[in-house]
Amino acid sequence: MNVNTERRHRRAKHTSDENHVRHLFLMRRTARACDRDALLWLAIALAFVVAGGVAASLAPLALKNLVDHITVTGSAGSLPHKLEYLVALYVGALLFQRVCEQIQAYAYVRGEQRLIRRFGTESYAHMLALPLAVHFEKRSGALTQSLSQGVLGLRLILTHMTLTVAPIVVQFVVAGAVLSGLLGTTLGLLLLCGLIAYSAVFAFGIARLRGPLKRLSAFQVDAGGIASDGLMNVEAIKAYTAEGRFSMRYDELLGATEQSWKQFARRRLDNGFAVSLVFGGLLTVTLVVAGQDTASGHLSVGSFVLINAYILQLVRPIELLGFAIRDIGQGAAYLKDIGVLLATAAEFNEVPPPTLPPHSHPAELSFEHVRFGFGQRATVDDVSFTAAPGRMIGIVGPSGAGKSSLLRLILRFYEPWSGRILLDGVPLGDLPLNALRGQIALVSQDTILFNDTIDANIRFGADQAEENEVIAAAASANLTALLADLPEGLNTLVGERGLKLSGGEKQRVSIARAALKRARLVIFDEATAALDPATERAVWKAMHGLAQGVTTLVVTHRLTTVSGADQILVLDHGKVVERGTHTELLAQKALYCLLWQAQEKAPQNDD
Numbered sequence: 001m002n003v004n005t006e007r008r009h010r011r012a013k014h015t016s017d018e019n020h021v022r023h024l025f026l027m028r029r030t031a032r033a034c035d036r037d038a039l040l041w042l043a044i045a046l047a048f049v050v051a052g053g054v055a056a057s058l059a060p061l062a063l064k065n066l067v068d069h070i071t072v073t074g075s076a077g078s079l080p081h082k083l084e085y086l087v088a089l090y091v092g093a094l095l096f097q098r099v100c101e102q103i104q105a106y107a108y109v110r111g112e113q114r115l116i117r118r119f120g121t122e123s124y125a126h127m128l129a130l131p132l133a134v135h136f137e138k139r140s141g142a143l144t145q146s147l148s149q150g151v152l153g154l155r156l157i158l159t160h161m162t163l164t165v166a167p168i169v170v171q172f173v174v175a176g177a178v179l180s181g182l183l184g185t186t187l188g189l190l191l192l193c194g195l196i197a198y199s200a201v202f203a204f205g206i207a208r209l210r211g212p213l214k215r216l217s218a219f220q221v222d223a224g225g226i227a228s229d230g231l232m233n234v235e236a237i238k239a240y241t242a243e244g245r246f247s248m249r250y251d252e253l254l255g256a257t258e259q260s261w262k263q264f265a266r267r268r269l270d271n272g273f274a275v276s277l278v279f280g281g282l283l284t285v286t287l288v289v290a291g292q293d294t295a296s297g298h299l300s301v302g303s304f305v306l307i308n309a310y311i312l313q314l315v316r317p318i319e320l321l322g323f324a325i326r327d328i329g330q331g332a333a334y335l336k337d338i339g340v341l342l343a344t345a346a347e348f349n350e351v352p353p354p355t356l357p358p359h360s361h362p363a364e365l366s367f368e369h370v371r372f373g374f375g376q377r378a379t380v381d382d383v384s385f386t387a388a389p390g391r392m393i394g395i396v397g398p399s400g401a402g403k404s405s406l407l408r409l410i411l412r413f414y415e416p417w418s419g420r421i422l423l424d425g426v427p428l429g430d431l432p433l434n435a436l437r438g439q440i441a442l443v444s445q446d447t448i449l450f451n452d453t454i455d456a457n458i459r460f461g462a463d464q465a466e467e468n469e470v471i472a473a474a475a476s477a478n479l480t481a482l483l484a485d486l487p488e489g490l491n492t493l494v495g496e497r498g499l500k501l502s503g504g505e506k507q508r509v510s511i512a513r514a515a516l517k518r519a520r521l522v523i524f525d526e527a528t529a530a531l532d533p534a535t536e537r538a539v540w541k542a543m544h545g546l547a548q549g550v551t552t553l554v555v556t557h558r559l560t561t562v563s564g565a566d567q568i569l570v571l572d573h574g575k576v577v578e579r580g581t582h583t584e585l586l587a588q589k590a591l592y593c594l595l596w597q598a599q600e601k602a603p604q605n606d607d
């Protein structure tokens with residue numbers, strides 16, 4: 001075996017292992033979503049599927065007996081009362097089948113919707129709980145598309161397995177049992193070979209559809225991602241007149257999707273022609289042989305009618321089975337992406353939380369020789385410091401110094417390569433993430449507001465808070481005057497990403513949210529970087545109020561913001577190169593002093 005062949009085999013084995021893991025997680029997630037209610041309704045649906053399938057398969061047998069009785073008895077005037085019984089049996093079988101179809105449809109919808117709801121909710125919760133690195137690697141729109149297609153894929157598979165495959169299996173079993181008892185060997189083998197050929201053509205055609213279906217799913221996910229990204233960032237697109245470029249990228253993906261649909265439709269058309277030829281040949285040959293046997297007296301007229309009815313009844317389900325296999329294949333392709341996501345471990349853990357001080361006490365945060373980075377490049381390199389309870393620590397430095405990486409480590413968005421980070425003497429890795437993050441409030445430069453009311457955005461920090469607590473939090477963030485000017489006050493809608501508010505107003509809503517959380521550690525990440533000096537002073541006043549009685553970390557490039565901090569850390573290339581108070585750092589006449597002098601010389605205005 002040459003090297004290339006061995007590599008291909010290893011890749012194939014690795015892909016097979018990944019597929020096995022993905023399928024295992026999908027089965028587990030689906031089984032967990034299938035609770036007692038869903039199982040009950042799906043079981044009822046399946047029971048009526050079986051009952052309806054049996055009735056549908058026995059109806060041609062009732063019709064055979066009716067036809068044989070008519071042809072043997074003679075004219076309608078001399079027919080005995082048995083005719084009424086046979087008619088009632090035939091019509092009753094068809095009617096019972098229709099009733100079963102209605103009940104199975106109702107029961108199936110109840111079970112399916114319950115299962116889909118639980119599967120969708122649990123999958124969405126899992127996606128939210130994925131490590132931040134996974135979200136950074138994928139478009140938000142692509143994740144949304146993966147979720148919606150995953151739900152659609154599960155629905156396709158579940159629908160066809162319950163309402164298409166199960167009835168076909170029942171009808172084949174019953175029809176096979178009836179035909180084996182009524183037909184001769186020659187006619188039975190002929191019918192069996194024809195059905196096998198019919199099924200083989202379908203199977204071959206469906207196999208040819210798998211490639212286009214997989215590509216189709218991938219292109220649809222990418223197109224959904226591009227569309228979502230564009231609509232989420234429409235302001236920047238308009239500012240840079242990039243509407244045409246984004247539309248062109250979206251059109252390219254839709255064009256690729258169109259090509260996949262064309263290939264799919266063409267192959268399905270070829271398959272349809274082949275199936276029609278096989279069906280025509282099967283029906284012709286079978287009816288000729290059956291007609292000859294009927295004419296010679298080997299078969300009754302009713303048996304001839306029975307054979308014709310069963311051919312028509314069995315061929316249609318085979319067609320439906322082919323379409324079901326196609327849709328099941330499409331559903332499996334749709335489930336591929338969400339299967340990968342479900343197989344990715346979520347970040348939340350169940351470690352019992354160690355005893356921590358009450359939330360009324362400020363936190364103590366310590367870094368001990370922490371190192372972290374991306375790829376081979378360390379963005380945090382041997383950093384050690386302690387933020388004492390109730391103290392303010394300023395973190396400054398030029399762009400790329402490692403300030404943001406430091407904060408992401410505190411929130412455990414990432415784990416350090418080496419060293420330890422401790423909260424009140426407890427390593428962060430020993431804390432469940434919800435317990436850790438529940439004690440931290442973050443106010444970032446990129447203010448995240450939801451398309452909801454100001455009240456709902458503030459309550460995001462503590463959704464069970466009382467109205468008076470929300471009002472108090474808004475007041476602490478200097479929002480009282482703004483709320484008084486708004487006709488609907490706290491019930492004012494802020495628009496998509498808070499576009500109806502100014503930068504300073506959005507930031508103060510974010511501060512009110514953090515204040516309502518009553519965290520023990522507050523982090524300000526460039527919270528005033530995008531504001532003009534006048535607005536910055538108003539926001540800083542709100543920040544200063546929030547920082548009272550808690551431990552505070554302020555990351556900023558505006559040194560005036562941290563000039564009153566208890567300690568300032570100066571980062572450069574991931575290392576702490578200076579530390580001290582504002583006065584002490586100026587006296588050192590090193591990097592901090594140079595940054596301070598550069599900012600003092602920069603033009604300032606309040607426009």
